[in-house]
Amino acid sequence: MKKYQLFLLSVFVSLNVSANEYTASFFGIKSDGITNNTGSIQKAIDYISEHRGGTLVFYVGRYLTGTIHLKSNVKIRLEEGAVLVGASSPYDYNSSTQGARAIIEANGQSNIGIYGKGVIEGSGNTLIKNMNDLLNAGYIKKNSEPGLISFTNCMNVSLNGLHLWNGPYNALTLTECKTVNLEALDINGRNIPSSTGIVAKGCKWVNLKDLFVEVKKEPFINQNNQFVTIQNAITNKGVTL
Amino acid sequence: MIKYQKALWVMIWIWCAGMTASAKDYPVLNFGAKNDGVTLNTTIIQGAIDYISENGGGRLVFAPGIYVTGSVYIKSNVTLHLENKAELKGSPNPFDYVRDGYIGWTSLVFSLKQENIGITGEGTINANGFAAATNMVDHIHKGIVVDALSLDRPDATIRPNTIYFRECEKVNVTGITQKDPGSWNFVIDQCTDVLIDRIHIDSKAYWNNDGIDIVDCDRVVIKNSYIDASDDAICFKSHDPSKICQNVVVDNCTVRSSASGLKFGTVNRGGFRNITVTNLKVIDTYRSAITIQSVDGGVAENILIDGVKSYNTANAIYIRMGDRWSGDKTSSLNNVTIKNVYAEIPLSKPDSGYRYEGPVEDLPRNISPSAIVGLPNWRIKDITLSNIEIVYPGGSNPHYAKRGTSKEELESIPEMHHAYPEFSQFKELPAWGFYVRHADNITFDNVVLKVKDSDYRPAIVIDDAKDIELKNINISEPESKKKNQIILNNTTKRKK
Numbered sequence: 001m002k003k004y005q006l007f008l009l010s011v012f013v014s015l016n017v018s019a020n021e022y023t024a025s026f027f028g029i030k031s032d033g034i035t036n037n038t039g040s041i042q043k044a045i046d047y048i049s050e051h052r053g054g055t056l057v058f059y060v061g062r063y064l065t066g067t068i069h070l071k072s073n074v075k076i077r078l079e080e081g082a083v084l085v086g087a088s089s090p091y092d093y094n095s096s097t098q099g100a101r102a103i104i105e106a107n108g109q110s111n112i113g114i115y116g117k118g119v120i121e122g123s124g125n126t127l128i129k130n131m132n133d134l135l136n137a138g139y140i141k142k143n144s145e146p147g148l149i150s151f152t153n154c155m156n157v158s159l160n161g162l163h164l165w166n167g168p169y170n171a172l173t174l175t176e177c178k179t180v181n182l183e184a185l186d187i188n189g190r191n192i193p194s195s196t197g198i199v200a201k202g203c204k205w206v207n208l209k210d211l212f213v214e215v216k217k218e219p220f221i222n223q224n225n226q227f228v229t230i231q232n233a234i235t236n237k238g239v240t241l
Numbered sequence: 242m243i244k245y246q247k248a249l250w251v252m253i254w255i256w257c258a259g260m261t262a263s264a265k266d267y268p269v270l271n272f273g274a275k276n277d278g279v280t281l282n283t284t285i286i287q288g289a290i291d292y293i294s295e296n297g298g299g300r301l302v303f304a305p306g307i308y309v310t311g312s313v314y315i316k317s318n319v320t321l322h323l324e325n326k327a328e329l330k331g332s333p334n335p336f337d338y339v340r341d342g343y344i345g346w347t348s349l350v351f352s353l354k355q356e357n358i359g360i361t362g363e364g365t366i367n368a369n370g371f372a373a374a375t376n377m378v379d380h381i382h383k384g385i386v387v388d389a390l391s392l393d394r395p396d397a398t399i400r401p402n403t404i405y406f407r408e409c410e411k412v413n414v415t416g417i418t419q420k421d422p423g424s425w426n427f428v429i430d431q432c433t434d435v436l437i438d439r440i441h442i443d444s445k446a447y448w449n450n451d452g453i454d455i456v457d458c459d460r461v462v463i464k465n466s467y468i469d470a471s472d473d474a475i476c477f478k479s480h481d482p483s484k485i486c487q488n489v490v491v492d493n494c495t496v497r498s499s500a501s502g503l504k505f506g507t508v509n510r511g512g513f514r515n516i517t518v519t520n521l522k523v524i525d526t527y528r529s530a531i532t533i534q535s536v537d538g539g540v541a542e543n544i545l546i547d548g549v550k551s552y553n554t555a556n557a558i559y560i561r562m563g564d565r566w567s568g569d570k571t572s573s574l575n576n577v578t579i580k581n582v583y584a585e586i587p588l589s590k591p592d593s594g595y596r597y598e599g600p601v602e603d604l605p606r607n608i609s610p611s612a613i614v615g616l617p618n619w620r621i622k623d624i625t626l627s628n629i630e631i632v633y634p635g636g637s638n639p640h641y642a643k644r645g646t647s648k649e650e651l652e653s654i655p656e657m658h659h660a661y662p663e664f665s666q667f668k669e670l671p672a673w674g675f676y677v678r679h680a681d682n683i684t685f686d687n688v689v690l691k692v693k694d695s696d697y698r699p700a701i702v703i704d705d706a707k708d709i710e711l712k713n714i715n716i717s718e719p720e721s722k723k724k725n726q727i728i729l730n731n732t733t734k735r736k737k
Contacts (some may be wrong), residue, residue: 027336039338045384092285
């Protein structure tokens with residue numbers, strides 16, 4: 001009987017481990033740079049979150065998407081050569097809060113992360129032009145400016161190894177998050193006049209390590225945060241954040 | 242009836258005129274939509290609709306090109322105008338669609354509780370439903386989506402319809418083509434003041450694909466339209482026992498179906514009332530040209546069908562009352578007039594070669610007659626059939642499944658109280674032309690029944706009927722000089 005139980009336990013454990021990682025293609029997410037994957041990536045995140053969590057892995061390719069909402073216990077891994085490309089219409093961005101819109105957005109989630117050597121590409125200048133056209137026509141009102149990543153009221157957040165490129169505004173917005181680890185990030189918006197780096201407000205326990213930030217506006221806005229540690233985080237001008 | 246019909250038309254014209262006069266045009270391309278057949282435009286189209294609705298209303302105009310989209314919701318005072326060669330095309334990705342929580346169905350275009358809405362122009366809505374449905378099958382096999390996959394297809398409510406309008410007022414759909422839904426096509430549910438004119442429907446890309454479903458609506462006009470569907474073509478339904486589908490005019494439509502052409506039912510919980518259908522053409526249809534069913538405790542009354550031409554369609558008329566989902570209620574079916582009908586019944590399968598043909602059932606047996614069949618205690622009443630001509634192939638073979646006309650044989654035909662109603666449900670019936678049972682005050686006036694090849698059965702069998710009138714009945718069958726063509730059992734004729 002004990003042996004049997006042990007066997008069952010080992011089966012469950014192995015199932016758990018193998019079920020932890022999902023490739024994007026499993027959910028029909030397309031790497032062609034043309035297909036808008038918002039619905040499929042969201043379905044994948046929801047599915048993984050509802051099935052005890054895990055990692056959604058993107059291999060080489062361009063993955064076009066509008067806003068996706070990251071959920072608790074879900075991590076995204078962008079492998080080398082994987083580019084998550086933000087859609088070029090402002091209508092493709094929304095927020096679950098009144099806060100900042102972004103390609104990857106989360107509100108009130110815990111144990112979330114994005115890591116790997118891939119790129120999150122903001123299509124900044126195209127998006128800004130499209131947004132200004134709609135603003136000038138009066139079709140949309142001035143709304144929060146879309147960024148690359150925006151987490152609000154989240155716990156245990158980690159970003160590691162990513163290239164965060166061509167964000168139209170803030171590359172990364174952190175609002176009232178707790179326990180945030182940012183490591184080995186390359187933030188670059190050198191061709192975009194409104195590009196901004198990391199904006200952290202009202203957070204606790206934020207670690208910045210091995211960051212490189214090249215943007216036109218502020219590289220780091222640090223407001224009302226507690227326990228921020230910075231280790232080898234510099235701008236393109238060699239200034240520590 | 243005619244007077245009432247005119248009043249309805251005048252009313253609908255007045256609000257239509259009002260709507261077009263105030264319409265302001267907004268090209269969807271100005272909102273950043275792409276007509277390249279690749280870009281997913283869902284959020285852009287929705288953003289444009291919301292803007293127009295919040296700013297006085299108008300038309301969202303689609304110039305020629307292919308606009309891929311997922312589910313969008315039309316809002317009050319907005320008309321989607323599809324120019325000629327403009328196509329709104331459904332995404333192949335099932336995760337780009339919404340299964341609306343209130344409605345309980347999935348659709349490419351929704352409108353819920355809005356007023357003064359429309360879809361116009363000479364363009365097309367291509368729901369691309371086969372792709373979305375079959376991609377959904379893959380997700381179900383992988384366990385990403387949980388579904389019973391009954392009959393190897395996803396549930397009808399998670400496959401996209403083309404259009405689902407619910408609880409809307411003043412709806413105008415004219416000129417457009419609708420094609421290839423993954424489920425039902427065009428559902429108008431609990432809406433009032435609806436005009437459907439000059440639309441073309443091609444709804445045979447998957448199973449369950451109805452053409453138009455008018456569900457519990459009030460004041461509807463459907464005219465000048467062509468509907469080709471793998472399930473019922475024009476279909477009245479009543480889903481809500483507290484509602485009724487009423488005051489409807491259908492004129493000058495042509496339909497093709499691998500189920501029935503003009504169908505009242507199957508679901509009839511509330512009822513059908515004051516419905517007029519004129520100038521209907523039915524072709525290549527697998528089941529009935531006209532079928533009126535009341536099997537779920539609803540009413541069916543005041544129905545006029547005037548002017549039907551039916552070619553290569555398996556059955557002309559099937560009127561059935563039953564007790565399927567009636568619960569505590571009693572179904573009723575009365576005051577129906579059907580006139581000026583010409584129908585040709587083929588010997589071969591009418592829809593053979595179409596995609597998703599109707600299922601072949603219980604062969605071999607002989608051709609079914611038209612029929613009016615109630616229940617012993619729930620009787621169909623006040624039906625008038627005038628100027629009817631039905632041409633049958635005949636040539637029946639008594640060795641298949643003979644049904645004789647003795648009292649015992651007639652009374653042994655099962656009642657099938659609770660069965661799904663279909664003209665073929667009784668299998669072989671004892672007449673080749675018309676079969677009537679459990680029905681009162683039925684009038685046949687100038688009815689011509691022709692059979693091309695002699696049939697072992699009589700033309701007409703009437704069993705358990707009161708106050709029947711048979712006037713100017715003209716029966717022709719080769720080599721049948723002494724045959725008794727009209728058999729009455731337990732039946733009384735109306736007193737003059």
